Amino acid sequence: MRAPNHHRITRKLALTGAVAATGLLLAACGGSGDSDGTAHGGHATASASSGASAGAFNDADVMFAQMMIPHHEQALSMAKLADGRAADAEIKQIVAAVEKAQDPEIQKMKSWLKAWGRPEATAGGHGGHAMAGMLSDADMTDLAAAKGKEFDRKFAELMIAHHEGAVEMAKTEQRDGKDPEAKKVADDVVRTQAAEIAQLRKVLDRL
Template identity: 50%
Template sequence: MKHTTRTALPALAVAAALLLAGCGGGDSETSGHGASHGASKSSAAPARTAFNDADVAFAQGMIPHHRQALEMADLVAGRSSDAEVKTLAEQIRRAQDPEIATLTRWLGEWQQPVPGAHVGHGGGDDGNGGHTMSGMMTEAQLTDLKAAKGPAFDKAFAELMIEHHEGALTMARDVLAKGEAPGVRTLAEAVVKGQSAEIAQLRTIIARL
């Protein structure tokens, strides 16, 4: 009996040690999961998107540039006599209005000022003393466009929108060469693709008017 008891005691001690080790391992594993979960939460938190001055300049310039395109598109109703011009004006509205919202959101995230409603109106001033918005219409050009009707309006609209779009292409290609923000690059590529196609369409409209 004494031999059995001496054998049993070490066995019980080993079992207790194993049980304690198992509990300790469980605590360690739980802590590990907790740390991992915390790290996962941290990595899932939205990181501030990298951007540079070229991205900011593009957003601040393209917002008033797009606003003017929408202003021109709004003139089509009641003045245009061409179905294709009317369709294209609606296409411009559908593309550029959401882009203004996106560009405005980015500037907010970057803690950069959003251009006011009248910045660049009737010209290319970017609101900071520069003239970075290539292709912007002057106040006189907009006044003449508002006064035109029928085929004269359609031709003037097409010619001015080509110039306007070419300015947007210049801005988009510039940020593609110098910008850093991935979202800006995607939007600039869409501008190049979409407005290049619209320029080609506008030229065919002018050719048949």
């Protein structure tokens, strides 16, 4: 009786080993085949490091990014005009601050939209919503034509209005947004641009 029992046990162990090996093989295949779960997890982690999670956003977040990108881009265009035209030291300081803060934010917001699978905004706004504070072509032409103190004054006036528009959009994101990183950028916009508005008003008072 021992031999059959031993034979049966050996067969059982061999079968168990085969099942385990098959299970491991399926698990390995499943790891790549079940890419939706793992890829989404990996994608969300990668996205979070650059700014956003693919599963934690809403329409307000999308609109904030789509509208703020061209808004920031115009601020950078205004800042570029200061080169060779601005005379006031504080204006030059604010120009440098705008360039330092807003270009990285543009790249961050573009990465969010890519992670979310949404397109970037058009220059005219998004979903029928106009972007507050945007300068007209005539405003930009007038600014480009100014130099020295005249440029400084015009730049301050236009950037105040531009920043006020950005703060308005950021406050909407603070209230309605869902993505934590987008709301954090909105907080930064409100804080930094409100401070720059106050500084620009003081500059205007003395120009």
